[in-house]
Amino acid sequence: MRILVVEDEMELCGAIAEGLELDGYAVDACYDGAEAHELLLAEEYDLVVLDLNLPGMDGMDLLEELRKVNREVKVLILSARDSVEDKVKGLDTGANDYLAKPFAFAELEARIRNLLRRSFVQEDTVLRFAAISLDTLGRAAAVDGRPVALTRKELAILEYLMLHPGKVVSQEELMEHVWNMEADSFSNAVRVHIASLRKKLKEKMGFDPIATRIGQGYCLREEGSV
Ligand code: CA
Secondary structure, three states, X not given: OEEEEEOXXXXXXXXXXXXXXXXXXXXXXXXXXXXXXXXXXXXXXXEEEEOOOOOOOOHHHHHHHHHHHOOOOEEEEEEOOOOHHHHHHHHHHOOOEEEEOOOOHHHHHHHHHHHHHHHOOOOOOEEEEOOEEEXXXXXXXXXXXXXXXXXXXXXXXXXXXXXXXXXXEOHHHHHHHHOOOOOOOOOOHHHHHHHHHHHHHHHXXXXXXXXXXXXOEEEEOOOOOO
């Protein structure tokens, strides 16, 4: 899952981005409203953490512009403006949640998990496919309850595939949602990480649960299916 953090207090912005990266998200950070607007038009984010008092473009204006073209991306407003009017206005303008500063990082994490889960109608914090389970809270995967040691990227890829069961996910889509902007889109990073993820899952499951559709991408499959 890919997140954009828009916050002009650099230290706070860096701390949030770093914390979310440790949670396994691909994170980009931005200090300016106008720049954030550009990024949101150009890149595929799953969620935006949005401050309101920003240079370049006010957060509320940004949200209004964004919602004209994109209803999908989840927006969590993180602001020192904490009056009821501000919260109502933010939610009416199309924010999915509103957290007032100062805040506890654990609460921000919980709200982000909740929003991303909701977008996939996922009630539980644990995703399941065949014998595979993935604990989105503890950031760990298991096969038949036995832990599989995955790297952060492998886990993020598996999570994305498990959130889209039955769908063929392209390399580009994985690149967009699992890596941040620093990633080189021409690299073969996706293929390398898919290969190692595959190997680890196959070892535990006795078959390869990731099918490759030539020219299209990857999808999860049950044992015996092609
Ligand atoms: Ca600010």
